[in-house]
Amino acid sequence: MAALGVTSTATVAGCLDALSGDESPEADSNGGSDSNDDGDGGNGDGNGSDSWPAIDHGELLSDFESADEWVAVTGETETVPDALTGSQALAVESDGDQAAMRIEFPRGIDLDGWDTSMAIRADAVDQVHIEFMAPSRGDHLTSIRHIPDDYEGWLRLDFGYIQKHGDPDLSDVRRLNVVAVGPEDGTRLVADDLRKTEGADNGKAILSFYDGHTSHYEHALDRLDERDWAGTVPVDPDQIGSGGRMDLAQLDELHDRGWNICGYPSVSTPLPEMPEDRQRQVVANVRDTLADLGFEDGSRHFYAPADRMDDSLQTVLREDVDSAVLASGSPTGAPPTNTHMLSQIWGPDLHGGVRRAINLCDQYNQLVVLRIPRIVELEDDEEASGNSMSLEDFDELVDHIEHRGLDVVTPSDVVDGTMGGSDESDEESGDQQGVILEAGEHHSFGDIDSNTTETFALEEGILTADFSHDGDADLTVELVPTGDTNGGTRMIPTTSTAVQSGESIVTVEEGTYQLEVDADGAWSIDLDQPEVHSDDLTALPTDVSGSGSSYVGPFDTEGNVSLDVTHDGDGLFIVDGYGADGRSEQLIHQTGAFDSSRSYSAGGAVWLNVEADGDWTIALSDS
Numbered sequence: 001m002a003a004l005g006v007t008s009t010a011t012v013a014g015c016l017d018a019l020s021g022d023e024s025p026e027a028d029s030n031g032g033s034d035s036n037d038d039g040d041g042g043n044g045d046g047n048g049s050d051s052w053p054a055i056d057h058g059e060l061l062s063d064f065e066s067a068d069e070w071v072a073v074t075g076e077t078e079t080v081p082d083a084l085t086g087s088q089a090l091a092v093e094s095d096g097d098q099a100a101m102r103i104e105f106p107r108g109i110d111l112d113g114w115d116t117s118m119a120i121r122a123d124a125v126d127q128v129h130i131e132f133m134a135p136s137r138g139d140h141l142t143s144i145r146h147i148p149d150d151y152e153g154w155l156r157l158d159f160g161y162i163q164k165h166g167d168p169d170l171s172d173v174r175r176l177n178v179v180a181v182g183p184e185d186g187t188r189l190v191a192d193d194l195r196k197t198e199g200a201d202n203g204k205a206i207l208s209f210y211d212g213h214t215s216h217y218e219h220a221l222d223r224l225d226e227r228d229w230a231g232t233v234p235v236d237p238d239q240i241g242s243g244g245r246m247d248l249a250q251l252d253e254l255h256d257r258g259w260n261i262c263g264y265p266s267v268s269t270p271l272p273e274m275p276e277d278r279q280r281q282v283v284a285n286v287r288d289t290l291a292d293l294g295f296e297d298g299s300r301h302f303y304a305p306a307d308r309m310d311d312s313l314q315t316v317l318r319e320d321v322d323s324a325v326l327a328s329g330s331p332t333g334a335p336p337t338n339t340h341m342l343s344q345i346w347g348p349d350l351h352g353g354v355r356r357a358i359n360l361c362d363q364y365n366q367l368v369v370l371r372i373p374r375i376v377e378l379e380d381d382e383e384a385s386g387n388s389m390s391l392e393d394f395d396e397l398v399d400h401i402e403h404r405g406l407d408v409v410t411p412s413d414v415v416d417g418t419m420g421g422s423d424e425s426d427e428e429s430g431d432q433q434g435v436i437l438e439a440g441e442h443h444s445f446g447d448i449d450s451n452t453t454e455t456f457a458l459e460e461g462i463l464t465a466d467f468s469h470d471g472d473a474d475l476t477v478e479l480v481p482t483g484d485t486n487g488g489t490r491m492i493p494t495t496s497t498a499v500q501s502g503e504s505i506v507t508v509e510e511g512t513y514q515l516e517v518d519a520d521g522a523w524s525i526d527l528d529q530p531e532v533h534s535d536d537l538t539a540l541p542t543d544v545s546g547s548g549s550s551y552v553g554p555f556d557t558e559g560n561v562s563l564d565v566t567h568d569g570d571g572l573f574i575v576d577g578y579g580a581d582g583r584s585e586q587l588i589h590q591t592g593a594f595d596s597s598r599s600y601s602a603g604g605a606v607w608l609n610v611e612a613d614g615d616w617t618i619a620l621s622d623s
Helices: 214-225 248-256 276-292 311-320 354-364 391-404 411-416 424-429
Strands: 002-004 008-012 016-020 023-025 059-062 070-074 076-080 089-094 098-109 114-124 127-133 140-146 154-159 161-165 173-181 187-198 204-209 232-235 260-263 301-303 323-327 342-346 367-372 374-376 388-390 435-437 442-447 456-458 461-470 476-482 499-508 511-518 522-528 542-547 550-557 560-567 572-579 584-591 594-601 604-611 615-622
Touching: 070 076, 070 089, 089 098, 098 187, 114 127, 140 154, 161 354, 173 187, 204 214, 204 354, 204 411, 214 248, 214 374, 214 391, 232 248, 248 260, 260 276, 260 411, 276 301, 276 311, 301 411, 323 411, 342 354, 354 367, 354 391, 374 391, 388 391, 391 435, 435 604, 442 511, 461 476, 499 572, 499 604, 511 522, 542 550, 550 615, 560 572, 560 584, 572 594, 584 594, 604 615
Parallel strands: 204 232, 204 367, 232 260, 260 301, 301 323, 323 342, 342 367, 374 388, 499 550
Antiparallel strands: 002 023, 008 016, 059 187, 070 098, 076 089, 089 187, 098 173, 114 154, 114 187, 127 140, 127 173, 140 161, 442 522, 456 511, 461 499, 461 522, 476 511, 542 615, 550 604, 560 594, 560 615, 572 584, 572 604
């Protein structure tokens, strides 16, 4: 059995980003789950109408009544009468494996603090992607949802972000691209009721400890408990205490500490291959058995075996339980409009995208559900099997969630509206707590002339460069993404004199890179991703100065910052601002002497990178 990992990027039809799922092995024949709900936190259709999966809360972005709003990019569009609301829905169809359409918002729409969802009918679709151009292709976010193989008919999808390109401004979204990826012999998607709903005030995570292994009790309980976190344990009640699983007393202890003990039945016949009455019997049996064992709260939530879902099982789950989970390779909105199709990803895939998903949930206040298999302690030369997660990786995962400040919640928190939020007093004071950025990679390179380095890995965050060059021409260094890494080639700032040394800082996406170095003499460059702690921040107001190229920071900022800047050199003078959240802003780009003020839209931990050939000063203060 395979668990869905985090998606990676490719190109669709030459202009749209497509994502393909990476798969990781799971522990046994059980899997995630899948179905539909309107997010009312209870069984059935709390939407108050018969139009599910259309909803009536949030704000409508498109009801697809005006087909002229949508333009086919790949394939053709057509109106269809099978609409959930109004008189029509809109289909996009092609005779290949991709079909795409777009809608333009010339004045821009505000999605900052909002989540996006849409009703779809997957006539011939494996995946649905949405690209949020904010405001242009160079600055956009991508979401992807996988459609269960057995599913036919209408469903509702919540779109959480899994890829980030450039520096998106969600307050100014100018275009949405909807991309359907389907079979090679033809793809068809029908869409209706595209909406935005108000998002959470902080990022959220659910930790799903599949099968309730004793290693979860031994290694996870204390680590979560010391952080005041509660986990979730999907179990088959008939297998409690067997095959290395926790016994009833251990599950009772977890339950007493606020954990959800949820249904996850073992079935010899896949649920979508059963008649509806048999599906209902399986769902009711696992729910009622867990409730009888004292786990009534968690029994309301269902993890479907093998991530299998069809229309009839969706109906059963919406009527008989409060939420369901399935592997879908992406985060989701928080709170989701569809609690019966919570998207889950493979937790051990830390450097294949899980860390990135956590980072994006932190930045955009969304929900990531992580599947945690059996936890194993390994020797130095051992690697975890596909059905397990090393204790070292689990510690890294927990630390990363804590460092990014996500709220760890349970399915009950999601459906009951008790997901909580970040500490308001910290937000109001602008305090940065604990580790702001974790230590990443370190690489050193050098040569005597122009060269392209070997491929190397970087984590998302900041990258410092300490460089030197002894030649007669300028040194230029390009940071070039390789493979599926997001973003384009970018320059690492260097000074413009032939014999030189200096340092600089940039922000980078997680991925693999090469350096392309143009030099006519000996050169060296050390790349580092240092840990940044709250104790490292310098409060404003403060004055900094230097000579030549360098960077200064990190500074603790609460919002807009005023800079009074001088430079006495004759050459190019550039000042860029970089934030720990990945945002960047060019503040100055002048030639020669400079003596003036600038405003910087900062917030949180920020650095200033300076390219100069003379002496410079910068006075920073809150504006």
